[in-house]
Amino acid sequence: xxxxxxxxxxxxxxxxxxxxxxxxxxxxxxxxxxxxxxxxxxxxxxxxxxxxxxxxxxxxxxxxxxxxxxxxxxxxxxxxxxxxxxxxxxxxxxxxxxxxxxxxxxxxxxxxxxxxxxxxxxxxxxxxx
Numbered sequence: 001x002x003x004x005x006x007x008x009x010x011x012x013x014x015x016x017x018x019x020x021x022x023x024x025x026x027x028x029x030x031x032x033x034x035x036x037x038x039x040x041x042x043x044x045x046x047x048x049x050x051x052x053x054x055x056x057x058x059x060x061x062x063x064x065x066x067x068x069x070x071x072x073x074x075x076x077x078x079x080x081x082x083x084x085x086x087x088x089x090x091x092x093x094x095x096x097x098x099x100x101x102x103x104x105x106x107x108x109x110x111x112x113x114x115x116x117x118x119x120x121x122x123x124x125x126x127x128x129x
Contacts, residue, residue: 022047022062023076023101025085033059036074042103043087049074055097065102066095075100 020031024047026038032047036059039046049057050073052064058074066072076083077098078090084101092099 020047021076022049022059022074023085023088035059039073044085046075046103063096063098063100065100075102077101 020026020033020036022033022036024032026032026045026047027040029036029038031045032038036047036049039048049059049062052058052072052074055062055064058064061077062074063077064072065075075096078084078101079099081090084090087103088101089104090099091102
């Protein structure tokens, strides 16, 4: 009986450790944490929170990033590119209190064709910690 309880405890701890977070890949919003949504416009999907005003409104390990005056999202915090998933880079080119993981664009960085910004990801060694 003790062994069964230990096994069940180990399994539940593994499941808790696998909980989705902001910045994780997704196919639907059901793949994301409660209160977040799946952005399918991002490669592999991206769990995020829409319409934040401050970092305090964002889940742990995420930051409120302003794309435009009325367009903001909670995105995953990062210090360097390797903190981000493949196809994403650690950026600091928009209004945010911290670097964030977001798609490494080829020109488009505003959700539509009218908001194109040129962007060249900084070299890993040039991005301070």
